[in-house]
Amino acid sequence: MSYKCDNCSKPATVHLTEIKGGKKIEKHLCEQCAAQNEGLQVKGHTPINELLTNFVMTHSGLTKELTHACEHCGITWGEFRQHGLLGCQHDYELFEKDLTPLLQRAHEGATHHSGKVPIRNGTAAGAPAADSATTAIQPRKKKGPDVAKLKKELQKAVETEDYERAAELRDAIRQAEAQ
Amino acid sequence: MKLSDLTNHAGEWLRGNGPMSEIVISSRIRLARNVNGLPFLSRATRAQRQSLEIRIRDTLLASNLSPQTLYVDLEAAPEIDRQLLVERHMISKQHAVAEGARGVAIGENENVAIMVNEEDHLRIQVLRSGLQLEEAWEQINALDDTLEAKLEWAFHPRFGYLTACPTNVGTGIRVSVMLHLPALKLTGEIEKVFRAAKDMRLAVRGLYGEGTEATGDFYQISNQTTLGKSEEEIISEFRHLVIPKIIDYEHHARRTLLNDRTVALDDKIGRALGVLRSARLMASEETLFLLSHLRMGVNLGRVKDVDIRTINELFLLTQPAHLQKLQGRKLEGDQRRAARADYIRTRLNAN
Numbered sequence: 001m002s003y004k005c006d007n008c009s010k011p012a013t014v015h016l017t018e019i020k021g022g023k024k025i026e027k028h029l030c031e032q033c034a035a036q037n038e039g040l041q042v043k044g045h046t047p048i049n050e051l052l053t054n055f056v057m058t059h060s061g062l063t064k065e066l067t068h069a070c071e072h073c074g075i076t077w078g079e080f081r082q083h084g085l086l087g088c089q090h091d092y093e094l095f096e097k098d099l100t101p102l103l104q105r106a107h108e109g110a111t112h113h114s115g116k117v118p119i120r121n122g123t124a125a126g127a128p129a130a131d132s133a134t135t136a137i138q139p140r141k142k143k144g145p146d147v148a149k150l151k152k153e154l155q156k157a158v159e160t161e162d163y164e165r166a167a168e169l170r171d172a173i174r175q176a177e178a179q
Numbered sequence: 180m181k182l183s184d185l186t187n188h189a190g191e192w193l194r195g196n197g198p199m200s201e202i203v204i205s206s207r208i209r210l211a212r213n214v215n216g217l218p219f220l221s222r223a224t225r226a227q228r229q230s231l232e233i234r235i236r237d238t239l240l241a242s243n244l245s246p247q248t249l250y251v252d253l254e255a256a257p258e259i260d261r262q263l264l265v266e267r268h269m270i271s272k273q274h275a276v277a278e279g280a281r282g283v284a285i286g287e288n289e290n291v292a293i294m295v296n297e298e299d300h301l302r303i304q305v306l307r308s309g310l311q312l313e314e315a316w317e318q319i320n321a322l323d324d325t326l327e328a329k330l331e332w333a334f335h336p337r338f339g340y341l342t343a344c345p346t347n348v349g350t351g352i353r354v355s356v357m358l359h360l361p362a363l364k365l366t367g368e369i370e371k372v373f374r375a376a377k378d379m380r381l382a383v384r385g386l387y388g389e390g391t392e393a394t395g396d397f398y399q400i401s402n403q404t405t406l407g408k409s410e411e412e413i414i415s416e417f418r419h420l421v422i423p424k425i426i427d428y429e430h431h432a433r434r435t436l437l438n439d440r441t442v443a444l445d446d447k448i449g450r451a452l453g454v455l456r457s458a459r460l461m462a463s464e465e466t467l468f469l470l471s472h473l474r475m476g477v478n479l480g481r482v483k484d485v486d487i488r489t490i491n492e493l494f495l496l497t498q499p500a501h502l503q504k505l506q507g508r509k510l511e512g513d514q515r516r517a518a519r520a521d522y523i524r525t526r527l528n529a530n
Binding site for chain 2: 072073074075083084085086087088089092093099102103106107108109110111112113114115116117118119120
């Protein structure tokens with residue numbers, strides 16, 4: 001039996017059978033449409049295992065993750081895994097989900113920074129607004145109470161979920177900065 | 180200051196006058212930093228890399244890191260100069276052989292070395308003689324503040340200082356202590372130190388850091404965890420827990436050798452001194468091995484007419500690039516071994 005492509009009228013050379021929610025869906029496509037719509041590359045001499053891998057990857061959503069590129073530096077998760085180096089500061093947020101288990105393995109289970117915070121941190125790496133104590137940091141005032149120290153304490157208080165203390169510190173910092 | 184001014188003496192940190200210097204050669208802290216808003220180096224274009232290097236260089240030179248700051252443009256520097264800087268622990272091996280715009284700023288008698296465009300935009304390093312981690316931290320912390328005011332670092336509230344490799348993210352700190360542990364090596368107990376270090380998630384490396392074998396009984400112990408622990412916690416662990424314990428072990432092993440195996444110990448030290456004072460051809464590995472035994476002999480009071488500073492300098496000045504710089508010409512094979520033996524004999528017999 002010969003089929004015509006579901007999309008155009010060329011002869012179909014790629015035949016897909018998908019089971020979705022118990023329903024069998026058959027697709028018949030020509031090479032171009034298969035490549036465009038299903039991400040399947042059919043080369044004259046593509047080995048069967050590569051074909052299967054491509055198919056499995058496309059349909060499991062894996063290819064998407066591996067080939068999803070950072071809009072700032074262009075790196076994909078797959079490329080990072082090959083070379084071990086990230087391409088720019090934005091990759092930490094972009095790949096957060098995949099990076100977390102790696103970070104945990106490398107850093108004794110830790111996932112959050114503790115320690116020094118830059119004095120001037122207004123435009124730090126895509127910092128989510130109002131999410132952290134550090135995002136509010138303004139350039140250091142020359143006189144008055146040690147704002148940097150208060151902010152460090154505030155960060156600690158937030159980390160330990162001591163919100164009462166955090167609120168006190170927040171007010172103290174506001175007051176100090178208003179001076 | 181020129182690079183050639185460095186050649187004939189050791190940096191401040193290798194002079195052997197710091198606390199615990201009979202066992203602790205040096206303390207080193209480095210911070211990995213990247214400039215906010217620019218790609219990491221593996222994804223930077225040639226032009227970005229170049230303008231970054233110029234910007235950081237200008238900032239470093241304008242920041243008065245020390246009265247005399249030497250900046251070496253490593254892209255332009257000849258191989259021998261880059262090798263010299265590796266031997267002096269001012270730059271990593273990778274930084275020496277890499278390509279593209281990059282450099283290093285050296286200040287304060289080599290107590291400060293800042294690599295530009297290595298794996299991260301900046302690798303700030305402070306070195307000190309002996310065990311001086313708190314002092315090194317105080318200095319590097321201030322240095323970091325000074326530079327941050329002019330460059331602004333890539334930082335994230337959750338991830339901390341953002342680095343090209345996620346194994347450095349967070350504090351971006353690496354604390355390293357270089358130890359001389361000849362007695363633990365001789366008694367075979369060094370393996371226990373390795374195991375304990377591994378359990379504490381510390382790395383043990385050789386004289387030249389990452390990817391180098393421990394030669395001449397020198398071991399560099401460094402932290403690997405950079406996320407979730409503050410700089411002070413990491414340093415305090417080293418200063419109060421890890422290093423004192425290893426120092427105690429080494430002292431104990433040295434006492435055991437001195438009390439129970441006196442003749443064997445004196446034999447090792449005497450042979451080392453004999454060969455170093457008389458040989459005509461010295462290979463680099465044998466030199467490190469013998470200098471290590473001699474150093475222990477001096478520290479245990481078994482050798483009185485050689486000082487530690489001379490030995491520390493010999494460890495450095497007998498390395499290939501240094502020898503060639505001192506001689507002012509390229510040396511191969513036996514020429515180099517002969518020059519090395521000559522230099523050692525001169526230094527040890529003059530003592």
